[in-house]
Amino acid sequence: MDRVIRLGMLGCGTVGGGVATILAREADDITARTGAKLEITRVAVRDPGKDRGPALADSVVTTDPMEVVEAEDVDVVVEVMGGRRPAGDLIRRALELGKPVVTANKELVAHEGAELYAAARAAGVDLAYEAAVAGAIPIIKPMKESLAGDHVQRVVGILNGTTNYILTRMTEEGADYDEVLGDAQALGYAESDPTADVGGHDAAAKCAILASLAFDTTVRQEDVFTAGIESVTATDIRVADRLGYVIKLLGIASVVDDRVGVRVHPAFLPKTHPLAAVRGSYNAVFVQARAAGELMFYGPGAGAEPTGSAVVGDVIDVARNLLQTARGATESQHRPMEIRPIEELTTQYYVLLDVEDRAGVLAQVATVLGDHDVSIAQVWQEGRGDSAQLVLVTHQAREGNLRATVDALDGVSSVRNVASVLRVESEVFGS
Amino acid sequence: MDRVIRLGMLGCGTVGGGVATILAREADDITARTGAKLEITRVAVRDPGKDRGPALADSVVTTDPMEVVEAEDVDVVVEVMGGRRPAGDLIRRALELGKPVVTANKELVAHEGAELYAAARAAGVDLAYEAAVAGAIPIIKPMKESLAGDHVQRVVGILNGTTNYILTRMTEEGADYDEVLGDAQALGYAESDPTADVGGHDAAAKCAILASLAFDTTVRQEDVFTAGIESVTATDIRVADRLGYVIKLLGIASVVDDRVGVRVHPAFLPKTHPLAAVRGSYNAVFVQARAAGELMFYGPGAGAEPTGSAVVGDVIDVARNLLQTARGATESQHRPMEIRPIEELTTQYYVLLDVEDRAGVLAQVATVLGDHDVSIAQVWQEGRGDSAQLVLVTHQAREGNLRATVDALDGVSSVRNVASVLRVESEVFGS
Numbered sequence: 001m002d003r004v005i006r007l008g009m010l011g012c013g014t015v016g017g018g019v020a021t022i023l024a025r026e027a028d029d030i031t032a033r034t035g036a037k038l039e040i041t042r043v044a045v046r047d048p049g050k051d052r053g054p055a056l057a058d059s060v061v062t063t064d065p066m067e068v069v070e071a072e073d074v075d076v077v078v079e080v081m082g083g084r085r086p087a088g089d090l091i092r093r094a095l096e097l098g099k100p101v102v103t104a105n106k107e108l109v110a111h112e113g114a115e116l117y118a119a120a121r122a123a124g125v126d127l128a129y130e131a132a133v134a135g136a137i138p139i140i141k142p143m144k145e146s147l148a149g150d151h152v153q154r155v156v157g158i159l160n161g162t163t164n165y166i167l168t169r170m171t172e173e174g175a176d177y178d179e180v181l182g183d184a185q186a187l188g189y190a191e192s193d194p195t196a197d198v199g200g201h202d203a204a205a206k207c208a209i210l211a212s213l214a215f216d217t218t219v220r221q222e223d224v225f226t227a228g229i230e231s232v233t234a235t236d237i238r239v240a241d242r243l244g245y246v247i248k249l250l251g252i253a254s255v256v257d258d259r260v261g262v263r264v265h266p267a268f269l270p271k272t273h274p275l276a277a278v279r280g281s282y283n284a285v286f287v288q289a290r291a292a293g294e295l296m297f298y299g300p301g302a303g304a305e306p307t308g309s310a311v312v313g314d315v316i317d318v319a320r321n322l323l324q325t326a327r328g329a330t331e332s333q334h335r336p337m338e339i340r341p342i343e344e345l346t347t348q349y350y351v352l353l354d355v356e357d358r359a360g361v362l363a364q365v366a367t368v369l370g371d372h373d374v375s376i377a378q379v380w381q382e383g384r385g386d387s388a389q390l391v392l393v394t395h396q397a398r399e400g401n402l403r404a405t406v407d408a409l410d411g412v413s414s415v416r417n418v419a420s421v422l423r424v425e426s427e428v429f430g431s
Numbered sequence: 432m433d434r435v436i437r438l439g440m441l442g443c444g445t446v447g448g449g450v451a452t453i454l455a456r457e458a459d460d461i462t463a464r465t466g467a468k469l470e471i472t473r474v475a476v477r478d479p480g481k482d483r484g485p486a487l488a489d490s491v492v493t494t495d496p497m498e499v500v501e502a503e504d505v506d507v508v509v510e511v512m513g514g515r516r517p518a519g520d521l522i523r524r525a526l527e528l529g530k531p532v533v534t535a536n537k538e539l540v541a542h543e544g545a546e547l548y549a550a551a552r553a554a555g556v557d558l559a560y561e562a563a564v565a566g567a568i569p570i571i572k573p574m575k576e577s578l579a580g581d582h583v584q585r586v587v588g589i590l591n592g593t594t595n596y597i598l599t600r601m602t603e604e605g606a607d608y609d610e611v612l613g614d615a616q617a618l619g620y621a622e623s624d625p626t627a628d629v630g631g632h633d634a635a636a637k638c639a640i641l642a643s644l645a646f647d648t649t650v651r652q653e654d655v656f657t658a659g660i661e662s663v664t665a666t667d668i669r670v671a672d673r674l675g676y677v678i679k680l681l682g683i684a685s686v687v688d689d690r691v692g693v694r695v696h697p698a699f700l701p702k703t704h705p706l707a708a709v710r711g712s713y714n715a716v717f718v719q720a721r722a723a724g725e726l727m728f729y730g731p732g733a734g735a736e737p738t739g740s741a742v743v744g745d746v747i748d749v750a751r752n753l754l755q756t757a758r759g760a761t762e763s764q765h766r767p768m769e770i771r772p773i774e775e776l777t778t779q780y781y782v783l784l785d786v787e788d789r790a791g792v793l794a795q796v797a798t799v800l801g802d803h804d805v806s807i808a809q810v811w812q813e814g815r816g817d818s819a820q821l822v823l824v825t826h827q828a829r830e831g832n833l834r835a836t837v838d839a840l841d842g843v844s845s846v847r848n849v850a851s852v853l854r855v856e857s858e859v860f861g862s
Contacts, residue, residue: 150740326756
């Protein structure tokens, strides 16, 4: 007879519902593939009265998550409640009890991953979190296992579906940010308070997790330089297009001189780059490794069933290990590294200036750039009269110098306003 | 002290050299990540006199592969010699001895996978073959493990780098097939006998392996309907472009009415499809799963280090399992399925006809199509006089009907020649 692995689920919202649906629907195949039956024996929810559909029996529902963690009839804890508290304590308790944990909680892992990995290691049990980064896309496992013999040099990701949806529509329709955001909210692609998404914070959490894994070190969300897409305009997108780029919100992690550079911000990306073709609410993670070369992993970054699929994949992994009293691959954090300040970043920049429409403006602007060691790759004027603008693309420059330049440009009489500053990630990404 | 896992390598050509290089270069990280030292203790080669570089000591080299398999100081067998014989017998012997095997041998797995999986299962040891499909791209492991709780509905891959390189150059330069092939041969992107690549056979082997995994069944290379890119012309590519498509050599596997349809052929693919952006010698595998949705895995499909990276990833997996006397996920082949004949395929078609430039031609052609239950979505004439051509795009039609149509068109007086017939894989792929 097939062995039964009993699951205790913490939370049963969007993702939890997806997990329950998938486990019920694919039960026979899962048993055939793993030799085990996966059964949800306990579920902690906030509102026990809510109808959970046919996938979950009423009898398994409770309002006490710690009861689920500690229950004798729970072998594996599946945390899909989100947030740092009480999820963190519940997971720690589960590990302490020797129960493997599967979580979809990016916020928690991005802030407390190092401690949780250590707790899992100490307890000798699995902690899996594929669903915490980029929804359905298998990326944690490939990084941790498939690339375990390789040396990851850089990770570049489109890690947030809402912002990619907004930027895609702005690009394809020439529309303004506010207009598309309103639409996205109406369609349910963006929250009524969209800050976590459009401000880049959600992407920053995922980027921290990926950077930790990529470089065998500890990177936390607060280490990630984070800028959102709120100030990206239709003009910026038009200029990018004209120069052969698209604008994407990128999470970029790399190691320079033994320090980790890790940042999330909108950037110009060459149209020929594989990430440039990632449209709508899709996510993708581009990984550059010494031996493997350039890899990309693409798929839906969110949603009940996509995220549920990643959770169930983890549950099966953990179950297979349980059946053999084995453990999956663990995070290696053997290389402590400092975080490289954003001021030391070297990349190209696009700068859009509202200027007076008269002779001598370019000379004034060029002098300021030259004084700050920023050299100009390309410059042209857009519009005339009151709507005159100067478009500048720099050669590789230091972020610190660029910022000083922008401050100084604010004081130049012929410059009415610094309208936009965006990083340009050329074929060879900034280092 | 770290435990040592001793590797016996069969073959040391391009891939084997890559494996040795990576193992030497990343040794410290690999040990930190796995808790084991991986050491090549034996290598079987054809020419023992050849210099293998600093990564391999002379003392480990032998010309007898069976000696490597059976050696007491070999814990894991790494087969990178290729070909079905003697590789198959060596692997079977290794499994029999309880030694896990890592192989990069697509030909062997595509023909004898079912027997090898069974042998590994019977022996209770791992058989890993990530490198056999799409080089560096982690795809076997994600399919076998990450998607173990999902239901794969369709796999579509660009599985051969040579043909994708040729088609990309034809597309971007408007060049002819013969010209680009010659160039590709001169540059080392194509073999002097390019049949295995351009004829679609290499892609068919990989497609068979993916189909087996995707649908928990047994698909062999000979089950794959296979057509190559030799007859794709610059005109075909130009027409595709005009209609919003690119031409790619696709491997497509799906299940219809409990039968597996599995085919490799050049096809029109919408430019907006993620696979359309896969350029040059890159590979990519697009997976459609019930819960996860649309995933894509992208990367280099060949090369010493990319393929070596996949082999080393497998070796580490296998080593981790050995250390715990555990086993990785096994192939499930619990669903025996018939192969669906290509004649039953339903998709759209592009047909290019050389025709007489006179009134009534379209009526004749349209009558033939109508008689065979093939309806026309779009039609126009290209060129005049002796170079007059009729371009047809059909609605969804049965392959059998389309073939009968083409045969019948050959007998139509105003049709001088059926110049091209290609399948059109629209947004919703043919089923």
